[in-house]
Amino acid sequence: MKRVLPFHSNAVWPPASMVGAFIVIYAVIELGLSLIQLALPVMAGVRELQEIKNTRAVMLGVAAAWYAVYRLWRFHPACNREYAGWLSLSPWTAARPLPLGPIHLVWQDLAIVGALTLIAGFHAHLDPAIPGVAFGLIYLGGLTCLLAVTRQWPAWVALGFLWPTLALPGAAGWPAVGIGGALILVLWHGQRQSLRAFPWGFLDHARSKGTGGESILHKEIHVEGVTNPANGKSFSVGWPLVALTPKLVKEPVRLSSGFWISALVGWWMFCASARINSDPLSPLVLLFAVLAAMLRLVLYSGTVVPPFNVWGRIATGRIIVPGFDRVFVTPMAAVLVAILGSIIVGRCGSWFRVAESCVMAAVCFVLITGGPTLRNWLLTGHHRYRLPARFRSKTRAARAGSFQMTG
């Protein structure tokens, strides 16, 4: 017998507890309002108060958003590692429906969001679009994040350009519908690609837990340098192994990735600037460059310090230590780009938004792709590894507790 509707789509109905909780909360509020009206005739118009409307709007919006979260969290394999691990061991392929239920929209979703829309429109006297917008934003936003989780970068970058476009002043009415349609198309395509790429690389660890083919060692403990790429968790192997690890997993950012990230930042800057219809934001760009440069320095010098201090530099006449000071070149270049860019922005007239977005992108590009890479720096920089702060107190305690001679 051929089923008219895929049976598994029934699984998307929210659990009774979720529906029950919503009904109880909504009913309690309505009952409270009715009691107030009964007890205090002067409060007859309480249901039309803006505060009450706002409360209802928040409640319906949260209910729709919560349902969107449930849809993704419950049914997307990337949100549930055990489900994904089990799925990867099954004969499932992207051509088949997901066994626990679909992640694409089905008629049950329309029914749920439709019910909330009806409540908003006819009972709560609110804008009926509120539940639909809340659901759509969370559901589509969540899917966008999951594309990043499953490493579908081309689709994710395209969405990174499309989302802020909705904030542009001209993106209202039909243009917004067009952008929304493009967004959904890209998301749909990205999700298909993502499911085709299943099982995803980050599931290796979860998968190895269940198989018998791998060594018992790899089941018990999975170490790859100081960070375990299988589960993304930081794993300290202690001092000094954490500094001298023979497996450094910090891979350099590729030039193409640096370009696209910078382009996205520039585009977001342009859309935000156009949205708030601001004057030139040169000081903001400069501030961003300084903060980002400092962030890069913090990242690079988190575990290392100069081989000798400032007094040592002065005493030996080696004011510049090329092997160490090269870490300052890129941050300084980024700030210089921001300063020069600010001057250019000031001379661009009505094109200032485009110019400042380009400057922002250029600053990001310099900071992301400028040398040395973190890996190169940690391996070849002329620095001194610093005992991490979390080890220092323990080491002091150990020294205090045992009388040892050190050379």
Add this chain to the structure above:
Amino acid sequence: MIKVVDVSHHYGLKPVLSHIDLEVPAGQVIAVMGPNGVGKSTLLGIIAGLLAPARGHVEVNGLRRRSSEKAELQIRRQLTFLPDHPWLPEFMTAREWLLAVGQLYDVEADRLMDHISRLLDLFQLTEQGDAPIRTCSNGQKKKVAICGALVAETPVLVLDEPFTGGLDPAAILALRRVLKHLAERPDVTIVMASQIPELVEQLADRIAILNGTRVVACDTLAGLRASTGCQGSLPEVFERLVHPQTLEHIENYFNRPKA
């Protein structure tokens, strides 16, 4: 093989090491001795790659430290460093941590499991090995750290004060025997800092004496005796090289007439 070429270092104004040249061929054990605070740990740290020297460089098996990513990673795979105060992840058991260390150095799994069991037996950690490291005493933690240096099975070992830190006599004996055994292998190079002359005498092929930022002597015990003209034990030779006036001071201390 380890080659220290014209290494000088200072943290601030005061020089710690000046123009140190040292060569440790493969298959040799070299002990670094010197007064407290003379820079032994700094020298070992430079060899181990924890810090870059202000001048000079270090080569390990023909590869120059920090010259390129590839060379540095290759050196790291060939060298383990045991600092005088290691820090171990206290929430893990010793066995788990040793497994992690072995995996970092790509030791084959079955051999690793076997080696860990033998090491834990050797250092009398069989029971403690499966308890969190935080429950270990200082001496037991030091033993675990030593096991970590040995389990990596690297051909180059840099050990800073391996015999201190609360080791019991049995552990000292065990470590001495293990190092002696490793030293017999032609591919293993060991550099260690130690202040215990009896152990240095038994283990080291050569002894490097650091004093006043420089290596004042680096030779076999026989060579040191010949160069100093002192036929006594290593402490006497050491005193002759580092503190020639010590014996005189001792004499003066005991023979000073009472006021």
